[in-house]
Amino acid sequence: MSDANFDARALRNAFGSFPTGVTVVTAHDPAGQPIGFTANSFTSVSLDPPLLLVCLAKTSRNFAVMTEAHGFAVNILSETQKDVSNTFARPVEDRFSAVEWKAGPHGAPVFDHTAAWFDCSMEQVIEAGDHVILMGRVRAFADNGLNGLGYAKGSYFTPALAGKAVSAAADGAVELSAVLERNGSVLMLGDERLSLPSCAMDDADPPATLGAYLKELTGLPVSVGFLYSVYESRTDGRQHIVYRASGGEGSPQKVASSNPPT
Numbered sequence: 212m213s214d215a216n217f218d219a220r221a222l223r224n225a226f227g228s229f230p231t232g233v234t235v236v237t238a239h240d241p242a243g244q245p246i247g248f249t250a251n252s253f254t255s256v257s258l259d260p261p262l263l264l265v266c267l268a269k270t271s272r273n274f275a276v277m278t279e280a281h282g283f284a285v286n287i288l289s290e291t292q293k294d295v296s297n298t299f300a301r302p303v304e305d306r307f308s309a310v311e312w313k314a315g316p317h318g319a320p321v322f323d324h325t326a327a328w329f330d331c332s333m334e335q336v337i338e339a340g341d342h343v344i345l346m347g348r349v350r351a352f353a354d355n356g357l358n359g360l361g362y363a364k365g366s367y368f369t370p371a372l373a374g375k376a377v378s379a380a381a382d383g384a385v386e387l388s389a390v391l392e393r394n395g396s397v398l399m400l401g402d403e404r405l406s407l408p409s410c411a412m413d414d415a416d417p418p419a420t421l422g423a424y425l426k427e428l429t430g431l432p433v434s435v436g437f438l439y440s441v442y443e444s445r446t447d448g449r450q451h452i453v454y455r456a457s458g459g460e461g462s463p464q465k466v467a468s469s470n471p472p473t
């Protein structure tokens with residue numbers, strides 16, 4: 212696409228193909244109450260002086276408070292903090308009851324169990340279309356040595372899950388499955404009892420094996436994405452590696468369409 216009137220969703224999806232970490236940006240309102248929102252637009256900017264930035268939507272309920280705050284903190288979420296990310300992205304009444312936090316050395320709320328945090332003074336608020344860029348000067352930080360939570364194409368991914376998949380694959384008898392999405396629905400197999408499309412792992416490249424199987428099964432172009440889950444089944448005692456996958460245009464064969472994923 213190369214027109215000024217881009218389809219907003221298509222542009223958003225294309226931006227979303229850039230894998231990022233996930234942060235929660237926090238501050239205090241004038242009454243001293245903590246506020247915060249999930250953001251993946253974090254970027255480190257400069258070492259000397261120490262600067263970072265995050266983009267804030269003008270539609271944010273916290274827009275006025277955030278842009279007038281004398282500082283803010285960026286909490287880099289660790290791979291166990293998917294729930295924290297979801298809480299701070301939804302209109303939850305008391306978002307801060309979901310985390311253990313304290314005021315950082317410069318005053319903004321910093322969370323426990325993060326990969327890292329940066330407590331900043333407000334350096335600049337820069338106009339940027341339907342967002343503003345909050346540029347912060349780092350006044351204090353902590354690096355907790357934990358793996359960060361990853362985010363791409365609307366899904367979370369974690370280094371730990373990838374490691375688990377590698378050891379499961381080394382175990383031998385592995386079943387590969389897919390949460391196969393297409394036009395907002397998950398494609399399942401079966402009539403009364405629905406199940407995820409699955410195949411045995413027969414070589415060292417699980418996504419390629421699964422992709423070829425799904426293509427053959429559905430007749431659709433399929434792209435296999437990030438890991439969804441890795442587990443050992445109590446029923447069959449086998450290792451299961453589940454990937455996210457998306458199906459392209461065309462009419463799927465042999466599969467039933469379930470409700471949209473939650």
Ligand SMILES: Cc1cc2nc3c(=O)[nH]c(=O)nc-3n(C[C@H](O)[C@H](O)[C@H](O)COP(=O)(O)O)c2cc1C
Nearest residue numbers: 248249250251252266267268271272273299300301
């Ligand atoms: C992974 C993820 C990343 C997000 N990144 C941003 C971002 O960088 N900037 C932003 O303004 N909103 C971002 N959002 C959306 C906000 O977190 C969401 O709109 C939130 O409800 C805003 O809260 P507020 O209106 O209380 O400020 C993101 C959401 C998710 C799930």
